Structures are given as C-alpha cells and as structure tokens.
Amino acid sequence: MKKKLILVSALALFISCKDNKQAISTDEASVATEEVKESIVPFQDEMMENAVIYEANIRQYSPEGSFEAFTKDIPKLKEMGVKILWVMPIYPISQVKKKSANGKFAEDIEDPNEREKILGSYYAISDYTAVNPEFGTKEDFRKLVKTAHENDIYVILDWVPNHTGWDHVWIEQHPDYYTQNENGEIIDPINPETGESWGWDDVADLNYDNPEMRKEMIADMIYWIKEENIDGFRCDVANNVPTNFWEQAIPQLRAEKNVFMLAEAWQPELMENNLFNMVYGWDLHHEMNKIAQGKLTAEAWEEKMKEVQEKYKKEHLLMNFTSNHDENSWNGTVSERLKGGVETFAALSFMAPGMPLIYSGQEYDMDKRLRFFEKDTIYKETNKMFSVYKKLGQLKNNSKALSTGEQPASYEVVENSSPKKVISFKRTKGKETIIYIANVTENEVEVELNLEGDFKDYMENNKTLTIKNNKKIKMLPWEYHILK
Template sequence: MKKYFILASALALFISCKDNKQATSTEEASVATEEVQDSIAPFQDEMMENAVIYEANIRQYSPEGSFEAFTKDIPKLKEMGVKILWVMPIYPISQVKKKSADGKFAEDIEDPKEREKILGSYYAISDYTEVNPEFGTKEDFRKLVKTAHENDIYVILDWVPNHTGWDHVWIEEHPDYYTQNENGEIIDPINPETGEAWGWDDVADLNYDNQEMRKEMIADMLYWIKDEHIDGFRCDVASNVPTDFWEQAIPQLREEKNVFMLAEAWQPELMENNLFDMVYGWDFHHEMNKIAQGELTAEAWEEKMQEMQEKYKTEHILMNFTSNHDENSWSGTVKERLNGGVETFAALSFTAPGMPLIYSGQEYDMDKRLRFFEKDTISKETNHMFSVYKKLGQLKNENVALNGGQQPASYEPLENSAPKQVIAFKRMKDGNEIIYLANVTNKEVEVEVNLEGDFQDYMNNNKTLTIKKNQKIKMLPWEYHILK
C-alpha cells in the first residue's frame, strides 16, 4: 500500500510537472506572439499616405546573401522613410528545370562547376510554407520580421500564385491542381490573350478551376500571417489569376489581420471592393524612361498624368518606381535608362501622387544589372543616393502635401515657358504646399514659371530661392528643385 501511495504520488508529481511545462511552453509561445504583434501598431489605411516601400533582394543584398546579413541593415531603411518592406520570394526553389540566364536548365549543363552556379528563379517555388536554406533558417526570418517591426516597418512577402516549380509536392500528389494539355500533361503558363506560352518553362501553371487548390493556396497564405506575423503580400502577376480568387482570398486574410496587398498589375478593378491596396505605376515608369532618353518631351508627363486621373479613382494608389528586380535585370540599370536624371526622377517618384519604391542597391548607387539566376552582390562602396533617399523619405513621411494614399494631396500642374524641357507641379493639403520643378533634359534651359515669392529649396539645405514674376530661372541639365 505504501509503495502504491509513493508510486501514485510520483505519478501525480510527474503529470503536474508535465502539465506545468506544457502550460509554460504555451505561455512562452503566447508571450513571444504578443511581443511580435505588440512591437508594431496594427496596419491602418492612413499609414499608406506617407509610406515609402523597399524591395529586398536577399540573395544579392550582401556577400552572404542571408536573412541575417540583411536584418542588420533594417535600421538604415527606417532612415530612408521606409514603412513597408517587400521581401522577394523566400521559399525553397525547385531543383527540377532550374533555369539559367541563357535559358538552359541546370541539369542540361555538363560542366559541374557551371551547374553549381545556377541557383534558379525565386519565382519557381517548391514549397509555399518553408524558407530557402540559401537564405538561412525560419528562425532567421523571424528575427528579420521582429527587427522590422521594432523599427516600425511592416513586412510583406512576395507571393507567387500563378505557378509553382516542377518539384512542388502538388505536382505528384495533386496533378489536378495544374493546367493540363489534351494529353493530360501539366504545362507551363500561357498568355491568356494569345493562348501561347509565355516562355516560363521553369514553372508549372496552376489551375484556378480547381476549388481545392484555391483552399490550399489560401491556407498557405494564412500560415505566414498567423504563424509568422507578416503584414501582407506583393502578388506576382496578380492579373493572370482570376479576380474571383482574390475576392475569395483577400477577405479571409483580412479576417485574420488587416493586411497590405500590392498587386503586380495595373488594372484599376483590382483595387475595387477592398481588394488590393496598390498596383504598379507602369505607365509613369515607362514615361520617365522615355523622357530621359529623349523619346518623349516633358509634356508627356502631364499628358500621362491627365490620362491616369481619368483611368484611376482618387483613392487608388500607384507604386512609383525607377527600378525593381525585373527592370534592373532585364531592362537595364537606372543609369542606362535614365541617363543623367537618376536623382531627378527619383525625386519625381517621391513627389508625384502615389507611393515611392526603392529597390535593393539603389541607395548604394548601383550601376550593374544583377544576375537573376546566380549569386551576385550589390556593391556598397558609394552611397550618394542614400543621403538623397533619406531626405526625400523624411519629406514624404512628414509633409502631408506629399500624401499619396486614399486621401491624397491635390496635384496641380504649373505653367512654365519651357514645357518640352521642364516638369513643374504643385502638391497641396491642409495648408501645406510642395512644388517640384525639374529640367528633364541633358541641356541647360532658361524657364519662367508661374510662381512668385520666397521658397525653401529643400534639397539644397533649405536655402531661400526667390522667384520673381516674369523672371527666367537658369537650370542646368537634369537640375531639379523641391520647394516648400
């Protein structure tokens, strides 16, 4: 009897300790979750008014190409006014049909040393809920999110809903999740307008007629919100996915958390009915390139602005950019495309209506096309543009005359005597006023602007610039002013 009592007591003590341990683990997990969530205020629409967004290319950002190396520099993003961090795909990359820059698959390259260099496309995903070991561990990613939140920066993940890599688990387990040809073979994505393949043969096209696939896609997105505390998604080729999927998915995401949603698209309808918060300002981007290259004059900017005001509603938000991962790798560096106007058009992207984007390396004056399928590294030897972005970001964050969200500042073009060479406009809100004035040519120009008074020349240490009526201002090639 005594032995039984001792055994029972020991067993009770063991169960009690086990229960306490489980309770402690649960409490610790709860505390950890609260720490992550409490380190940043819930995302609100008004935060889009003065935000800067940054695109992080983890692979190429540092020699290590790791989450840890990038995380160390997150405080620098805050200095540039960044409030939203878009992280390019972090998921494991398919090892089947892994593509190289010349279009070959890695498995077809005979030289083993050359084959090892091929890391593949971030957008050929083999698992939506894991991280690419190339970048580190999931715990490393959690530290990135936590550090961003501690610096008042929201984290959105690059989501690839249109296709997966060829060794994704769904290929074997659920081939019906994919588009198939008449022979029952899974195919790569096709252009819905032409019916021809895009040429993205390193990925398999997902079939959105399959409702079970949709459910799993949404569940995987919810995992990152609920378990990893991210704050939204940038959705790759969002317009290639049926709009009714977004109508199905986004409300479910927002039931869990008020997420920020960016579509790689330009269609206004994607911002209707509380779907995406922002789309790409492709038209403005292409316009800036053409003006800088002399294909169009400065007049084209105002013509495009009027066109966009008719196309989009006041509350619609466009992302303004001079570069991103696609443009840098495939279309050229900012210096190649914008000539001497790199800083001029960067300032335009911050002062025009919308939200400005900084792509990894732009703050370090990057003048190279980053290799897309292989390891490359951004050089950080110079950083003139860091100080430029820092000043622009501060102005964007603090002056409501640059608000570009759903309650934007007004936009008013300013008459000037050199409309083919000079872009001039005024932004106003709540008694605040910002004027952008730029010579967007490679030649000196004298211009008379419909302005009069003393202005603070913001990018020139707030020195006073006096403009008199009927006075011509001499402007050097690519010279610009932001006047307060």
C-alpha cells in the same frame, strides 16, 4: 508600440482563479514565462498615406546572400522613411528545370562547375511554406520580421500564385491542380491573348478552375500570417490569376489580420471592393524612361498624369518606381534608362501621387544589372543616393502635401515657359504646399515659372530661391528643386 499580451493574459487568468484557490497549470505557467513576441501597431489603411516601400533582394543584397546579413541593415531602411518591406520570394527553388541566364536548364549544362552556379529563379517555387536554405533558416527569417517590426516596418512577402516549380509536391500528389493539354500533360503558363507560351518553361501553370487548389493556396498564405507574423503580400502577375480568386482569398486573409496587398498589375478594378491596396504605376514608370531618353518631351508627363487621373480613382494607390528586380535585370540599370536624371526621377517618384519604391542597391548607387539566376552582389562602396533617399523619405513621411489615400493631396500643374523641357507641379493639402520643378534634359535651360515669392529649397538645406513672374531662372542639365 510593444504589447506584452501573453503576460497580461496569464496574469488575468491567475486573478480569475484566486478565489477558488486553483493553481495555474504547468502549461499556463509556461505561457506566462515564455519569451514575449515583439509586436507592431496593427496595420491601418491610413498608414499608407505617407509611406515608402523597399524591395529586398536577399540573394544579391550581400556577399553572404542571407537573411542575417540583410537584417543588420534594417535600421538603415527606417532612416530612408521605409514603412513597408517587400521581400522577394524566400521559398525553396525547384531543382527540376532550374533555369540559367541563357535559357538552358541546369541539368542540361555539362560542365559541373557551371551547373553549380545556377541557383534558379526565385519564382519557381517547390514549397510555399518553407524557406530557401540558400538564405538561412526559418528562425533567421523570424528575426528579420522581428527586427523590421521593432523599427516600425511592416513585412510583406512576394507570393507567386500563378505557377509553381516542377518539383512542387502538388505535381505528384495533385496533378489536377495544374493546367493540362489535350494529352493530359501539365504545361507552363500560356498568354491568354495569344494562346502561346510566355516562355516561362521553368514553371508549371496552376489551374484556378480547381476549388481544392484554391483552398490550399489560401491556407498556405494564411500560414505566413498566423505562424510567421507577416503583414501582407506582393502578388506576382496578379492579373493572370482570376479576380474571383482574390475576391475569395483576400477577405479570408484579412479575417486573420488587416494585411497590406500589392498587386503586380495595373488594373484599377483590382483595388475595388477592398481587394488590393496598391498596384504598379507602370504608365508613369515607362513615361519617365522615355522622357529621360529623349523619346518624349516633358509635356508627355502631364499628358500621362491626366490619363492616370482619369483611369484611377483619387483614393487608388499606385507604386512609383525607377527600378525593381525585373527592370534592373532585364531592361537596364537606372543610369542606362534614365541617363543623367537618376536622382531627378527618383525625386519625381517621391513627389508624384503614389507610394515610392526603393529597390535593393539603389541607395548604394548601384550601376549594374544584377544576375537573376546566379549569385551576384550589391556593393556598398558609395552611397550618395542614401542621403538623397533619406531626405526624400523624411519629406514623404512628414508632409501632408505628399499624402495619398482617401484624402490625398491635390496635384496641380505649374505653368512654365519651357514645357517640352521642364516638369513643374505643386501638391497641396490644407495649408501645406510643395512644388517640384525639374529640367529633364541633358541641356541647360532658362525657364520662367508661373510662381512668385521666396521659397525654401528643401534638397539644398532650405536655401532661399526667389522666383518672380516675367523673370527666368537658369537650370542646369537634370537640375531639380523641391520648394516649400
């Protein structure tokens, strides 16, 4: 719903003044005639129940690596059922200690041609309220947000609260904003469990004992909400930041706007007391990888689901994913990790309780590890998975049986005769039920299911599949069914 709030306000002002024949001031007239900002319906928690989230890697999405190039494809995201767009960090990158893939800093590379290729990590930020000129201008970013909103998609920014780059203005002006060693030297982030460096030596660790730093951090976050109309944040290593900071910050953010908050973390307590809306489903992600690689059997899925259901409350929301920027660059492509089950586990991420994530390039069958510190490109030569994600997204958006949130759909195991090879469960809400059955091995299997009846196979154009008790069905390697 688009609201022309400014124009209506100006008209109301004119009517209220007409009795005393006061003229509208020049400033008021300019407000009435300026271009009206397009708006999206304010975000509400129930909108998460059937949403899909997309992670945008602006640098690698296109040969141009620009906001403008990405913005052109936003309507395609809507086709895949995307409701939330997570944009990887868009801020200027520190030029000091700019890291390369081999761990060297750019300034230590002698060859000027090789040094020029090093763009650095998105997560080494030199200014929280500016945009990286590599991607375009702030006006280009505004067009991206406006286009997303016109397509009923909310935009959340990747926020990096744990550390900054080494040439952030705070380094010189406020060294007390940073963690320092016994010699008064600013240090890179430390693993609290070991007391050793994480190895993130291209960034400087922020000191959350400093209340002034906290105030400035919150002010910078509010800037993007008030001035740039974004709808929330994905917070990098959120569990490395004190929870009491989030208890301080998030209410202030929501006083401006009801924002969506995603934590790169897994702790249930981060979703308590109206803090984060969603955390990472790391447990289920790792289980999918291990099952696909034959390190675990299909039984491990249900065992992990029981653990997850005990660990989190029914209203807690987990992000389900088969890839993201870290997994792709450091742990392997989906085909490396999931073997022949790329589509099978993509479907599982949509059918399981939670919100499914699509990472840039997955819709174009991307089968390479994107370079992290240099320019790379996602090629769009094939797009088999686009049609898969489109069908899955439409089902997720429109099926009560796949709902999450305060009143989630139920999750129930469907017993089968090959529990080490086949995952089978059903989701139900009201009168609607959806069943997922998958052979998660590279071998053909015959399986008997505790089901009876004629079902519509959603991914096969609603072709009828008849299942009878005491009668096995044959499933090819990695074959799956979504039955309605």
